[in-house]
Amino acid sequence: MHAVSTTTPHTYSIPPSRHLDISTSLLPPSSALVFSSKRPSDSFLSRKATPAGLQEHSMAVGQGQQHLPILAIAAGVVAHHGLFRHGEWHLHGPHIIAGHLVLGAVTAYYLSRFDNALAGVFGRLAVLAVAYFGGLFSSMTIYRLYFHRLSSFHGPRLAAVTKLWHVWHVSDSTNFLFQQKIYKTYGTVVRTGPNEITLFHPAAPELLDGFGNETTRDVWYDIVRPRTSAIFTRNKLEHKEGPMNDYYPRIANLVRDLSHCIGTFGENPVDIDQIMSWYSWDVMGEVLFGEDFNLTKSKVTHPGIEHRDRALALAGPLGDAIWIALLGFQLLPPVGRVNDWRRMMHFCEDHMVSRLNRGDNGRIDMATYFIEEYENTATTKTKTARDLHLSGTAVTAVVAGSDTTRAVLIGIWWFLSKFPEHAKKVQAEVDGVNPNDATALAALPHLNGVINEALRLVPPVMTGGNRITGPNGMLIDDILIPPGVKVTCPRYVLHRMESMWVQPNDFIPERWYSRPELILDKRAFSPFSTGTRYCLGKNMALHALRLVVTVLLQDYNVGFASGYDEETIWRDMRDQVTCQPGAVHCIFRPQASSCGFSSL
Ligand code: HEM
Numbered sequence: 001m002h003a004v005s006t007t008t009p010h011t012y013s014i015p016p017s018r019h020l021d022i023s024t025s026l027l028p029p030s031s032a033l034v035f036s037s038k039r040p041s042d043s044f045l046s047r048k049a050t051p052a053g054l055q056e057h058s059m060a061v062g063q064g065q066q067h068l069p070i071l072a073i074a075a076g077v078v079a080h081h082g083l084f085r086h087g088e089w090h091l092h093g094p095h096i097i098a099g100h101l102v103l104g105a106v107t108a109y110y111l112s113r114f115d116n117a118l119a120g121v122f123g124r125l126a127v128l129a130v131a132y133f134g135g136l137f138s139s140m141t142i143y144r145l146y147f148h149r150l151s152s153f154h155g156p157r158l159a160a161v162t163k164l165w166h167v168w169h170v171s172d173s174t175n176f177l178f179q180q181k182i183y184k185t186y187g188t189v190v191r192t193g194p195n196e197i198t199l200f201h202p203a204a205p206e207l208l209d210g211f212g213n214e215t216t217r218d219v220w221y222d223i224v225r226p227r228t229s230a231i232f233t234r235n236k237l238e239h240k241e242g243p244m245n246d247y248y249p250r251i252a253n254l255v256r257d258l259s260h261c262i263g264t265f266g267e268n269p270v271d272i273d274q275i276m277s278w279y280s281w282d283v284m285g286e287v288l289f290g291e292d293f294n295l296t297k298s299k300v301t302h303p304g305i306e307h308r309d310r311a312l313a314l315a316g317p318l319g320d321a322i323w324i325a326l327l328g329f330q331l332l333p334p335v336g337r338v339n340d341w342r343r344m345m346h347f348c349e350d351h352m353v354s355r356l357n358r359g360d361n362g363r364i365d366m367a368t369y370f371i372e373e374y375e376n377t378a379t380t381k382t383k384t385a386r387d388l389h390l391s392g393t394a395v396t397a398v399v400a401g402s403d404t405t406r407a408v409l410i411g412i413w414w415f416l417s418k419f420p421e422h423a424k425k426v427q428a429e430v431d432g433v434n435p436n437d438a439t440a441l442a443a444l445p446h447l448n449g450v451i452n453e454a455l456r457l458v459p460p461v462m463t464g465g466n467r468i469t470g471p472n473g474m475l476i477d478d479i480l481i482p483p484g485v486k487v488t489c490p491r492y493v494l495h496r497m498e499s500m501w502v503q504p505n506d507f508i509p510e511r512w513y514s515r516p517e518l519i520l521d522k523r524a525f526s527p528f529s530t531g532t533r534y535c536l537g538k539n540m541a542l543h544a545l546r547l548v549v550t551v552l553l554q555d556y557n558v559g560f561a562s563g564y565d566e567e568t569i570w571r572d573m574r575d576q577v578t579c580q581p582g583a584v585h586c587i588f589r590p591q592a593s594s595c596g597f598s599s600l
Pocket of ligand 1: 534537
């Protein structure tokens with residue numbers, strides 16, 4: 001047996017057999033060679049600081065540590081099957097990180113009992129971490145590919161292993177295009193995540209949200225945590241609806257402002273995004289809080305719009321791995337887009353609080369219903385829970401109410417500029433019609449055909465709306481999707497599928513009234529969602545769209561600004577919770593015999 005060198009009291013060279021032991025622990029060669037400078041008082045090493053004792057100890061250590069990487073791999077497998085496979089973890093990112101840091105610290109302490117060199121301890125710790133995470137992720141991969149209850153569903157192999165694959169592919173916020181590729185490659189029922197099925201099927205909207213469905217909203221809706229809200233809550237019983245007709249005259253005033261505002265541009269190009277952002281923000285303020293933000297009149301962009309746009313740009317690509325966004329919101333300092341997110345939340349919260357304090361001033365707005373719910377739940381919920389719910393509802397309604405209308409209006413003005421024959425047809429229809437007559441506007445076929453066609457080709461909510469299957473799963477075309485699986489059906493793809501629409505990519509407003517044969521399956525059309533979860537602002541939004549198109553076409557002729565590249569809208573289109581079309585620049589030339597609001 002090799003004798004331990006005693007040239008210095010606290011350093012000894014490793015016998016050849018120990019070299020072997022340690023290298024099997026995958027240690028870096030430097031740490032494998034020498035245990036150095038152990039302070040006598042540190043460990044039992046010092047207590048047995050005789051050559052025989054040291055030898056005995058080193059053998060014991062070697063035998064013990066030889067198995068540590070195997071134990072670490074096993075721990076990874078156990079953590080997967082015993083812990084992470086069960087329940088939801090998206091809200092626990094900081095806890096998971098903290099738990100692993102504690103585990104690492106305990107392990108480091110244990111290792112330091114046998115090795116006083118910091119580099120040696122960290123080297124071994126790194127080896128064990130690699131072994132642990134290797135075990136964890138290998139176990140996940142094998143399980144998800146071969147043993148998961150969705151393993152018989154086809155789809156991209158890497159998508160079955162991790163959602164990060166999807167996030168990677170849509171990091172430029174083009175999920176709508178990516179989903180279209182997936183449909184073209186894999187067909188109608190596709191496994192797009194470890195526990196996720198995407199349906200490209202006309203029955204999907206009804207299955208996900210139709211009356212009597214058993215689904216619940218998926219974890220995405222926790223993005224406003226700790227807030228909750230009507231839209232973001234996972235409990236569909238909390239869904240609330242209110243009548244919208246009271247808002248019509250107030251929206252008419254805003255459309256009058258819009259027409260005046262456009263008139264001030266004269267022959268200069270109008271940035272449709274900017275103008276429609278002002279208008280839809282004003283509508284949102286009026287409808288939601290009974291508050292006039294006055295943007296269309298003042299032609300000033302509210303900072304809330306900028307925070308909203310930047311916040312949604314952050315949330316968009318992370319929509320399929322919401323735990324990353326939540327982790328960022330919880331751990332990152334409030335700078336950049338994280339700051340925009342917080343400021344957007346605070347804007348919504350502040351306005352809801354001031355609306356709560358000031359009362360409704362005798363005018364119904366959407367907040368009336370939210371506040372009613374807030375007060376009605378005083379005996380059943382804590383104050384904190386009610387405050388968080390009201391705040392989350394405000395965030396939902398601000399985003400849902402302002403950004404959606406804007407997106408489809410951008411689409412409408414692009415189509416009407418590109419295809420002036422449709423603008424002319426609408427002009428003929430609205431000629432002499434009183435814009436205040438909501439019933440008359442709702443009955444105009446080409447006007448509504450234009451709006452429907454724009455909602456089909458530029459759906460403001462392009463993807464998302466994810467659900468979790470209920471206790472009985474979901475049956476689609478004789479395929480049973482098991483319970484507890486995330487299901488989704490991207491509207492953008494559904495609205496352009498050849499099996500549901502003739503000439504799916506063409507703008508043909510007539511398909512909605514005189515050419516019904518061009519619609520093969522109308523179930524595929526659900527821009528406002530359906531059933532128990534349809535949009536609370538649907539009727540009001542449709543009216544606002546009809547009013548804007550009617551009044552502006554009564555007052556103006558529209559066309560692209562010279563030099564505008566028509567492809568910009570499609571090339572720069574982004575899917576960031578709501579649709580963000582690329583820029584559209586138009587010229588609005590006053591009609592010789594204007595009969596809209598501006599002439600009143
Ligand atoms: C063209 C315009 C609009 C479209 C296409 C649209 C579309 C949608 C869709 C698809 C949903 C369901 C989202 C989901 O399930 O995750 C929704 C929900 C909602 N929308 Fe709209 N929306 C529009 C305008 C508006 C407006 C103007 C308001 C209010 C001012 C509004 C308020 C809401 C609210 C509060 C919800 C949540 C309903 C709930 O689940 O409790 N929307 N909208």
